[in-house]
Amino acid sequence: MTWSRLTTTAGAPVADNQNSLSAGPRGPLLLQDWRLLEKLAHQNRERIPERVVHAKGWGAHGQFTVTHDISAYTCASLFSGVGKTTPLIARFSTVAGELGAADAERDVRGFALKFYTDEGNWDLVGNNTPVFFVRDPLKFPDFIRTQKRHPRTNLRSATAMWDFWSLTPESLHQVTILMSDRGLPQTPMHMNGYGSHTYRFWNAADECSWVKFHFKTRQGHKHFTNEEASYIVGQSRETYQEALFGAIEAGAFPRWTLFIQIMSEAQARACAFNPFDVTKVWPHADFPLIEVGEMELNRNADNYFAEIEQAAFSPSNFVPGIGASPDKMLQARIFSYADAHRYRLGTHYESLPVNRPRSPVRVYHKDGAMNFVGQQTGVVDAYYEPNSFGGPAESPEFREPPMPIEGDAAHWDQRGDDDYYxxxxxxxxxxxxxxxxxxxxxxxxxxxxxxxxxxxxxxxxxxxxxxxxxxxxxxxxxxx
Structure with missing residues (x-):
């Protein structure tokens, strides 16, 4: 072989000597090669911290349509008229597994929804079960640790799980659901979703009531046995993603019907059990389901990372007509979810396109990492509040009616509420x-x-x- 046989990419002959190559492959790289440095530096930062809980997830875009009038209970605009539609994004997830875990594992499934209403974003961050393992938020970090890896073996620990559950008898309700057929849904489309917590409604007359949210699957319940799930995982670890993405791509849009349960403030005071205990359900015979509307998922994300991985759901995102209750777990989640997003995505995570409201945004958030939208008040000199320059102030009609509080502010007194069974x-x-x-x-x-x-x-x-x-x-x- 002679060098004279080589040509450049343009087809011109290369000089017949090896020295002609020294300017290319034999030369050094320099720090001034900014294209290379930018590409490598970006690759080093392509991953963000995964969620501590609900790390593995699947999602899609869709819409909610009102089919029944519930204005007697809430003035929330998204429920303001039969036929009204509101865009949304949904994310389903497992609780315990890491980002690379198999989809078909026996675990509670997250059921998180972000409604882009004309009054701002409303996030309903629930599960596929109407209850949870613990009712005291002080126990939540410990519970999650029992679902994660043992510090010495780096393996999941059945001993830790059952030790915690056996010492926390209020978990019995959720454990029974988890270990039943409902613990292994075949796909995200074949399971219900629940707000789980008790929330608060108020109507145009400021009349208040307590509410629970139920999303009933229109596809029917389908569940795996342990053996079926093991076989499926052996074939593919991405069964939920395949099923959800494939169904929507094929035009088989999954649907859920939203129902609510309503409890008056007087009924709550007379209730034989604590209606704000997330380990308990409200009996349907006493508090029947009321139909509200239909949720449909009809569009897959164009970029999973931008639209699903960066989606941040938080119970602190309310709209007028929907608020919190004295549920201690909900009160803790109102802080912890938004704080987790600030750590994982950055101070201004709500400005990311998938998290940004479709309605006008006027807040006094200032500076901080990745502030790419500025001040968001709409007035240059209004970077503090109150001010004399026309900066936004909360409108009286957007204020929540005062919430009556009963009982002492304290952690759960397990001795005083021991109806576990x-x-x-x-x-x-x-x-x-x-x-x-x-x-x-x-x-x-x-x-x-x-x-x-x-x-x-x-x-x-x-x-x-x-x-x-x-x-x-x-x-x-x-x-x-």
Whole structure:
């Protein structure tokens, strides 16, 4: 081979000597090669911290359409008339797994919605279950640690899970749901969504009531067994993403019907249980479902990172007519979610396109990293409040009616509220023989390797729910 056979990309012959190459491949790189440096520096920063909880998620755009008038309960504009539509984005997720975890794992599923209303963003950040494991926010970080990796083994710990649950008996309701058929939905489309917490409504006359939100799937419930899920994971770890993305691309748009439950302030005061306890449901016989509208997901994200990974949902995003309740877990989430977004995405995460309201934005946020939209008050000299330069002030009609508070401000007094078993008992009574058998088998499988004293402590709780519950799990443990 001779060098004279080589040509440049333009086809011109290369000089017949090796020295002619020294200006290209044999020369050094310089720091002035700004294209290379910019590209490498950007690549180093392509990843952002994953969510501590709900790290693995799937989402899409859609809309909400009002089908029934609920103006008697709320003045929120998105519910203001039958036929009104509001754009939204939804994100579904697992709770415990990391960003690369398999989709089809037995776990609670997140069900987060951001409604881009004409009064600002309303975020409803719930789950596919109507209750949660704990009711005291002081316990939440500890609970999540039991779902994550052990500091020494770097493996998930069944011992930590059952130790915590057996020492936290208010978790029984959620544990029973998790270990039942509902713990492994086949796809995001085949599960319900719940606000879980109690929220507050007020109408145009400032009449207030308490409310719970239920999104019932129109696709029907479909669930995996443990064996089916193991097989599916062996084929693909991305089953939820494939199913949700594929359905929307094919035009099979998933839908949910929104229902609400309403409880008056007088009913709440007379309620036999604490209506703000997120480990309990409101019985439908006493507080029937009221139909509100339909949610449809009909557009996939064009860029997953920009529109789904950077989507930030927070219970602190309310609109007039919808507010918080004394639910202690909700009160803590109002702070912790927005604070997590400030850490993960940056101080001005709400200015990102996916998080920015579609209505006019007028806030006094100032400076900080990644402030790419300026002051947002619309008036140059109005960078503080109050001011004399016409900066925005809260309108009287946007103010929430005063919320009556009863009882002492304190952490949960577990000794004074120890009805851990009645609602799990009512749920267990609804299961047929097949559902019970699968519940027992799932629990037994999840207890593999757990120390006997922890298993026995948990079995005592199952006995207190229903003797058949405890004996069924014992029989399944012997089979395993």
């Amino acid at each position: 009645s609602q799990p008992r009512a749920l267990f009574a609804l299961f047929d023989e097949g559902e019970r058998a699968r519940l027992f088998s799932n629990i037994a499988a999840a207890m593999a390797g757990v120390p006997t004293e922890i298993v026995e402590r948990q079995l005592a709780h199952f006995d207190s729910v229903d003797p058949a519950y405890g004996s069924g799990v014992r029989a399944a443990l012997k089979r395993d």
